[in-house]
Amino acid sequence: MTRTGVRRSARARGFLIVEALIAVSLLALLVTGFMASMLYGEEDSMLGGARSRAALLAGETEEALRNFRDNTFLNLVPTLATGLATSSNTWMFSGASDTTDIFTRVISIASSTSGTGIRLATTTITWVQNAQRTGSMTVETALTNWRGCRGGMLVYGDGGTTGDAIKYQILKSNDQNDCTWTAPAATADVDTSTTNKALRAVQLYASATRNEKVMISRHYDGLYQYIYAQVWNGDTGAWGNVQLLSSWFSITYLDVQQFSGTYLQNGDFMVVYADNTNTPKMRIWNGSTWSPQISLPTMDGIPTYAIARARPGTNEVMAAFFTQNKHTITQYFNGGAYATANWALYPDHGLSAPTNLERMIDFAWSPNDPLRGGLIFSDSNADKSMDIKIWTANGAGGGSWGGLVNSSHQSNNLGAMQIMARPGANEFDACDADSRIPSRLVCYSANFTPVWTNPANSILTTNGPSGVERSFGGAFESVSGNPAIMVYSDSTSVPKLKKYNAATGTWDSATTNLSSIGATLYTVSAIPYPGTDEVMVLMANLSDDLYSAVWDGNNTVMYTAPSGYALAAHGVNGSATTDYWYAFAWDAF
DSSP: OOHHHHHHHHHHHHHHHHHHHHHHHHHHHHHHHHHHHHHHHHHHHHHHHHHHHHHHHHHHHHHHHHHHHHHOGGGOOOEEEEEEEEETTEEEEESSOEEETTEEEEEEEEEETTEEEEEEEEEEEEEEEETTEEEEEEEEEEEEOSSOOOOEEEEEEOSTTTOOOEEEEEEOOGGGTOOSBOOOEEOOOSOTTOSOOEEEEEEEEEOSSSSEEEEEEEEEOSSEEEEEEEEEETTTTEEEEEEEEEEEEOSSOOSOBOEEEEEOTTSOEEEEEOOSSSSOEEEEEOSSOBOOOEEOOOOSSOEEEEEEEEOTTSSOEEEEEEETTOOEEEEEEOSSSSSGGGEEEEEEEESOOSOSSSOOEEEEEOSSOTTEEEEEEOOSTTOOSOEEEEEEEOSSSOEEEOOOEEOOOOSSOOOSEEEEEOTTSSEEEEEEEOSSSSEEEEEEEEESSOOEEOOBTOEEEEEEOOSSSOOEEEEEOTTTOOOEEEEEOOSSSSOEEEEEETTTTEEOSSOEEOOOOSSOEEEEEEEEOTTSSEEEEEEEETTOOEEEEEEETTTTEEOOOSTTTSOEEOOSOOSOTTSOOEEEEEOOO
């Protein structure tokens, strides 16, 4: 072999080594790229999976937020950071965040500049992807208070027993971006020539066809009594059309309510009232003017209490009267022309009662069957059994009363009464505060037959005030029809509340204490809002101070916010502990 051949062989071997090195390098690059591609693909796949799981958590958050909104919008309190948890299968806010596997969730809630009826929720979900990389997802949700704060109006006497001042406050609705009370303002002056016509009783009614409310008030100047009507025009924000309905000389029967009103299906407002005679009167407000006075059929007693209720969806009206001679009498308007002849007289359901100074009568139409109504009353001087009759309308302007049925005997004589009609069921529930000292609050239930039953725990208290006042007020929730609530006095400054479970026929055995109202609670009124499960509760105390609070039927508690729904103080100068010198009406228009 030549030297040249040797050189060529070494050179070839060198090329082979270089080629091998290049091949190995290329293979390493290919393997590294492949491995990197696989690793990055796996990480992308993991990231996509993590984002999908984060999206599921975000969707869960939105569902929980909608739950909060639907149950009670007020749970959506503006906050910087919070998390979610569950308790008894119910969502709740918890801590500053919450963690699920590798995911951390933080929710922040803010008020919207568009109004108090909107909350803006921001949900941020973060997770650690690897040592160098983190994942994040943010979702924003606008939550509208579709239930809203319902508006209404409160009126009350502010002149004690000597001045004729009447104040009003508006509960501003969610549509007005508020849910607060306006400052007190004066209604129209019923008599500009004097200031001594003290308000002793008042009622307020809201129109469903016009932006208006009608107030009926009874006044006393030390010698004469007067009944006035006036109209609130919601479009102009002013009171007017003051109408003196009647006046008479009398220094007795100061703590009664011988007037009542109701809106008819055609939009007219009818007021029925007594003028210290046996012949009740009525007037009609048609949105522009008051009609002349029209007489109802003459009865055999002078009314001390009157109740007028339009049959749902009609112009027919049931008017029930309790008289100075303790008779219970009803009259029925057939819905035709406004004339005496269109009233039918049904005299003397009851010929006596333990007293003529208390509300020994009440009437309500059933929201479950608009042809049926229930009348409760007393029929003897020492009556210990509540009486009920069922009215059945014939749908053509008339109807008939069923027979009288007595409840079981109480230990003491009957006292002031209230009837409640249950939505969604053929049921009436009635309570009275008896003549015992201190009084007992006793409740019964009746069907349309009627048959009375005694619910469990039917004696709500044995320590109520002893007087002519009605020291309790109750209502069924308008949508669910269950429960009913009863707010009552046990002769303390702390109002008490119990619920009635209609499904089991049971009143609470335990008492719920509400917030103190400063002095002994004496009178209560409860006004349900149709189409919701909320109830306005008005309470006046021994010092003639007035308070309001709203029942939250979705969560079966009293509201604590906003201020318009929470316990609020109003007037401090009512006329007497025995009077209903205050009234409230929810907006209906």
